[in-house]
Amino acid sequence: QVRLMESGGGSVQAGGSLRLSCVASGEISDIRVMSWYRQASGGQRELLATITDSGITNYQQSAKGRFTISRDNAKNTVYLQMNSLKPEDTAVYYCHSIRALGSVSWGQGTQVTVSS
Numbered sequence: 001q002v003r004l005m006e007s008g009g010g011s012v013q014a015g016g017s018l019r020l021s022c023v024a025s026g027e028i029s030d031i032r033v034m035s036w037y038r039q040a041s042g043g044q045r046e047l048l049a050t051i052t053d054s055g056i057t058n059y060q061q062s063a064k065g066r067f068t069i070s071r072d073n074a075k076n077t078v079y080l081q082m083n084s085l086k087p088e089d090t091a092v093y094y095c096h097s098i099r100a101l102g103s104v105s106w107g108q109g110t111q112v113t114v115s116s
Helices: none
Strands: 002-007 010-013 018-026 031-039 046-052 057-059 067-072 077-082 091-099 104-106 110-115
Touching: 002 091, 002 104, 018 031, 018 091, 018 110, 031 067, 031 077, 046 067, 046 077, 057 067
Parallel strands: 010 110
Antiparallel strands: 002 018, 018 077, 031 046, 031 091, 046 057, 067 077, 091 104, 091 110
């Protein structure tokens, strides 16, 4: 079982930055992909960015240019650096992992609020 714990959310003014962290623990040796999603109030959960165990990244359109996903294998941590934040980025942000045989895990989420 993989456990994911997000942190780093909070309130920020438009144009500001936040860095989210996701620490993975448990049976993490065969995690192949880690991702960040977000879900705005009343909306669907939306994929933002992924990073593979070999460091290959991929971004959805809403994250391109302002968000950066990265990982520190020594700390079992994945990050999401978010710059030039907008009020429409307000959401709960979730960490997600996929293991080699396909099992998935979700974190509990961290709230990001961007005020204008």
